[in-house]
Amino acid sequence: MTDTAPHRGDRFDIAAPHRELLDQVLDKWSLAVLNELCERPARFSELRRAIPAVTQKSLTATLRRLERNGIVERVVLGTRPVAVEYRITALGxxxxxxxxxxxxxxxxxxxxxxxxxxxxxxxxxxxxxxxx
Structure with a gap:
Protein backbone atom coordinates (compact mmCIF):
# COMPACT_ATOMS: atom_id res chain seq x y z
CA MET A 1 0.00 0.00 0.00
CA THR A 2 1.78 3.11 -1.21
CA ASP A 3 -1.14 5.48 -1.73
CA THR A 4 -1.14 7.93 1.17
CA ALA A 5 -2.40 10.94 -0.74
CA PRO A 6 -5.67 12.27 0.64
CA HIS A 7 -8.77 11.64 -1.43
CA ARG A 8 -11.77 13.86 -1.00
CA GLY A 9 -14.37 11.10 -1.37
CA ASP A 10 -12.93 8.56 1.06
CA ARG A 11 -11.52 10.66 3.85
CA PHE A 12 -10.86 8.65 6.99
CA ASP A 13 -12.78 10.73 9.50
CA ILE A 14 -13.90 9.44 12.86
CA ALA A 15 -16.12 11.96 14.65
CA ALA A 16 -16.25 12.13 18.44
CA PRO A 17 -19.51 10.16 18.81
CA HIS A 18 -18.13 7.42 16.57
CA ARG A 19 -14.84 7.30 18.44
CA GLU A 20 -16.66 7.12 21.77
CA LEU A 21 -18.83 4.22 20.62
CA LEU A 22 -15.86 2.37 19.12
CA ASP A 23 -14.00 2.79 22.41
CA GLN A 24 -16.98 1.46 24.36
CA VAL A 25 -17.91 -1.47 22.13
CA LEU A 26 -14.59 -2.67 20.73
CA ASP A 27 -12.31 -2.46 23.73
CA LYS A 28 -10.49 -5.49 25.12
CA TRP A 29 -13.10 -6.58 27.67
CA SER A 30 -16.11 -5.83 25.49
CA LEU A 31 -14.78 -8.06 22.73
CA ALA A 32 -14.12 -10.84 25.24
CA VAL A 33 -17.65 -10.52 26.67
CA LEU A 34 -19.21 -10.45 23.20
CA ASN A 35 -17.18 -13.50 22.23
CA GLU A 36 -18.69 -15.39 25.16
CA LEU A 37 -22.25 -14.11 24.75
CA CYS A 38 -22.31 -14.88 21.01
CA GLU A 39 -22.18 -18.53 22.00
CA ARG A 40 -24.88 -18.46 24.69
CA PRO A 41 -26.34 -16.30 27.47
CA ALA A 42 -24.27 -16.27 30.65
CA ARG A 43 -24.44 -15.22 34.25
CA PHE A 44 -21.89 -12.81 35.69
CA SER A 45 -19.97 -15.58 37.47
CA GLU A 46 -19.80 -17.61 34.25
CA LEU A 47 -18.34 -14.62 32.42
CA ARG A 48 -15.77 -14.16 35.19
CA ARG A 49 -14.69 -17.80 34.84
CA ALA A 50 -14.60 -17.57 31.04
CA ILE A 51 -12.52 -14.36 31.14
CA PRO A 52 -10.22 -14.93 34.14
CA ALA A 53 -8.04 -11.85 33.57
CA VAL A 54 -10.95 -9.40 33.94
CA THR A 55 -11.59 -7.92 37.37
CA GLN A 56 -15.07 -7.84 38.85
CA LYS A 57 -15.07 -4.04 38.60
CA SER A 58 -14.01 -4.05 34.93
CA LEU A 59 -16.54 -6.73 34.01
CA THR A 60 -19.33 -4.83 35.74
CA ALA A 61 -18.39 -1.60 33.96
CA THR A 62 -18.11 -3.41 30.61
CA LEU A 63 -21.51 -5.07 30.95
CA ARG A 64 -23.12 -1.75 31.92
CA ARG A 65 -21.55 0.02 28.91
CA LEU A 66 -22.69 -2.72 26.54
CA GLU A 67 -26.17 -2.69 28.07
CA ARG A 68 -26.39 1.10 27.84
CA ASN A 69 -25.46 0.92 24.15
CA GLY A 70 -28.10 -1.75 23.47
CA ILE A 71 -25.54 -4.44 22.66
CA VAL A 72 -26.23 -6.66 25.68
CA GLU A 73 -29.37 -7.11 27.74
CA ARG A 74 -29.60 -7.96 31.40
CA VAL A 75 -32.38 -10.44 32.15
CA VAL A 76 -33.57 -11.11 35.69
CA LEU A 77 -34.48 -14.77 35.95
CA GLY A 78 -37.48 -15.77 38.06
CA THR A 79 -35.51 -18.22 40.16
CA ARG A 80 -34.92 -18.40 43.88
CA PRO A 81 -32.60 -16.84 44.69
CA VAL A 82 -33.04 -14.32 41.92
CA ALA A 83 -30.39 -14.64 39.23
CA VAL A 84 -29.28 -12.35 36.40
CA GLU A 85 -28.27 -13.48 32.95
CA TYR A 86 -26.64 -11.46 30.19
CA ARG A 87 -27.58 -11.96 26.54
CA ILE A 88 -26.45 -10.40 23.31
CA THR A 89 -29.22 -8.38 21.64
CA ALA A 90 -30.25 -8.39 17.99
CA LEU A 91 -28.33 -5.12 17.66
CA GLY A 92 -25.30 -6.73 19.30
Whole structure:
Protein backbone atom coordinates (compact mmCIF):
# COMPACT_ATOMS: atom_id res chain seq x y z
CA MET A 1 0.00 0.00 0.00
CA THR A 2 1.78 3.11 -1.21
CA ASP A 3 -1.14 5.48 -1.73
CA THR A 4 -1.14 7.93 1.17
CA ALA A 5 -2.40 10.94 -0.74
CA PRO A 6 -5.67 12.27 0.64
CA HIS A 7 -8.77 11.64 -1.43
CA ARG A 8 -11.77 13.86 -1.00
CA GLY A 9 -14.37 11.10 -1.37
CA ASP A 10 -12.93 8.56 1.06
CA ARG A 11 -11.52 10.66 3.85
CA PHE A 12 -10.86 8.65 6.99
CA ASP A 13 -12.78 10.73 9.50
CA ILE A 14 -13.90 9.44 12.86
CA ALA A 15 -16.12 11.96 14.65
CA ALA A 16 -16.25 12.13 18.44
CA PRO A 17 -19.51 10.16 18.81
CA HIS A 18 -18.13 7.42 16.57
CA ARG A 19 -14.84 7.30 18.44
CA GLU A 20 -16.66 7.12 21.77
CA LEU A 21 -18.83 4.22 20.62
CA LEU A 22 -15.86 2.37 19.12
CA ASP A 23 -14.00 2.79 22.41
CA GLN A 24 -16.98 1.46 24.36
CA VAL A 25 -17.91 -1.47 22.13
CA LEU A 26 -14.59 -2.67 20.73
CA ASP A 27 -12.31 -2.46 23.73
CA LYS A 28 -10.49 -5.49 25.12
CA TRP A 29 -13.10 -6.58 27.67
CA SER A 30 -16.11 -5.83 25.49
CA LEU A 31 -14.78 -8.06 22.73
CA ALA A 32 -14.12 -10.84 25.24
CA VAL A 33 -17.65 -10.52 26.67
CA LEU A 34 -19.21 -10.45 23.20
CA ASN A 35 -17.18 -13.50 22.23
CA GLU A 36 -18.69 -15.39 25.16
CA LEU A 37 -22.25 -14.11 24.75
CA CYS A 38 -22.31 -14.88 21.01
CA GLU A 39 -22.18 -18.53 22.00
CA ARG A 40 -24.88 -18.46 24.69
CA PRO A 41 -26.34 -16.30 27.47
CA ALA A 42 -24.27 -16.27 30.65
CA ARG A 43 -24.44 -15.22 34.25
CA PHE A 44 -21.89 -12.81 35.69
CA SER A 45 -19.97 -15.58 37.47
CA GLU A 46 -19.80 -17.61 34.25
CA LEU A 47 -18.34 -14.62 32.42
CA ARG A 48 -15.77 -14.16 35.19
CA ARG A 49 -14.69 -17.80 34.84
CA ALA A 50 -14.60 -17.57 31.04
CA ILE A 51 -12.52 -14.36 31.14
CA PRO A 52 -10.22 -14.93 34.14
CA ALA A 53 -8.04 -11.85 33.57
CA VAL A 54 -10.95 -9.40 33.94
CA THR A 55 -11.59 -7.92 37.37
CA GLN A 56 -15.07 -7.84 38.85
CA LYS A 57 -15.07 -4.04 38.60
CA SER A 58 -14.01 -4.05 34.93
CA LEU A 59 -16.54 -6.73 34.01
CA THR A 60 -19.33 -4.83 35.74
CA ALA A 61 -18.39 -1.60 33.96
CA THR A 62 -18.11 -3.41 30.61
CA LEU A 63 -21.51 -5.07 30.95
CA ARG A 64 -23.12 -1.75 31.92
CA ARG A 65 -21.55 0.02 28.91
CA LEU A 66 -22.69 -2.72 26.54
CA GLU A 67 -26.17 -2.69 28.07
CA ARG A 68 -26.39 1.10 27.84
CA ASN A 69 -25.46 0.92 24.15
CA GLY A 70 -28.10 -1.75 23.47
CA ILE A 71 -25.54 -4.44 22.66
CA VAL A 72 -26.23 -6.66 25.68
CA GLU A 73 -29.37 -7.11 27.74
CA ARG A 74 -29.60 -7.96 31.40
CA VAL A 75 -32.38 -10.44 32.15
CA VAL A 76 -33.57 -11.11 35.69
CA LEU A 77 -34.48 -14.77 35.95
CA GLY A 78 -37.48 -15.77 38.06
CA THR A 79 -35.51 -18.22 40.16
CA ARG A 80 -34.92 -18.40 43.88
CA PRO A 81 -32.60 -16.84 44.69
CA VAL A 82 -33.04 -14.32 41.92
CA ALA A 83 -30.39 -14.64 39.23
CA VAL A 84 -29.28 -12.35 36.40
CA GLU A 85 -28.27 -13.48 32.95
CA TYR A 86 -26.64 -11.46 30.19
CA ARG A 87 -27.58 -11.96 26.54
CA ILE A 88 -26.45 -10.40 23.31
CA THR A 89 -29.22 -8.38 21.64
CA ALA A 90 -30.25 -8.39 17.99
CA LEU A 91 -28.33 -5.12 17.66
CA GLY A 92 -25.30 -6.73 19.30
CA UNK A 93 -25.41 -9.58 16.79
CA UNK A 94 -25.00 -7.06 13.98
CA UNK A 95 -21.46 -6.39 15.25
CA UNK A 96 -20.36 -9.87 14.17
CA UNK A 97 -19.84 -9.16 10.43
CA UNK A 98 -17.69 -6.02 10.87
CA UNK A 99 -15.63 -7.65 13.61
CA UNK A 100 -15.15 -10.71 11.37
CA UNK A 101 -13.90 -8.38 8.60
CA UNK A 102 -11.34 -6.88 10.98
CA UNK A 103 -10.28 -10.35 12.17
CA UNK A 104 -9.86 -11.49 8.55
CA UNK A 105 -7.76 -8.40 7.84
CA UNK A 106 -5.58 -9.22 10.87
CA UNK A 107 -5.20 -12.81 9.70
CA UNK A 108 -4.11 -11.64 6.25
CA UNK A 109 -1.73 -8.90 7.36
CA UNK A 110 -0.40 -10.04 10.74
CA UNK A 111 2.84 -11.42 9.24
CA UNK A 112 3.50 -8.03 7.61
CA UNK A 113 2.67 -6.22 10.83
CA UNK A 114 4.93 -8.50 12.88
CA UNK A 115 7.72 -7.87 10.36
CA UNK A 116 7.20 -4.11 10.62
CA UNK A 117 7.26 -4.33 14.42
CA UNK A 118 10.50 -6.33 14.33
CA UNK A 119 12.14 -3.80 11.98
CA UNK A 120 10.93 -0.90 14.15
CA UNK A 121 12.18 -2.51 17.37
CA UNK A 122 15.55 -3.28 15.81
CA UNK A 123 15.87 0.32 14.57
CA UNK A 124 14.94 1.62 18.01
CA UNK A 125 17.49 -0.68 19.64
CA UNK A 126 20.16 0.59 17.21
CA UNK A 127 19.27 4.22 18.00
CA UNK A 128 19.49 3.54 21.72
CA UNK A 129 22.81 1.76 21.36
CA UNK A 130 21.40 -1.55 22.53
CA UNK A 131 21.77 -3.30 19.19
CA UNK A 132 25.56 -2.94 18.98
Missing amino acids: KTLRPPVDIILNWIEAYLPSIEDARRRFDEAMDDEDGFGR
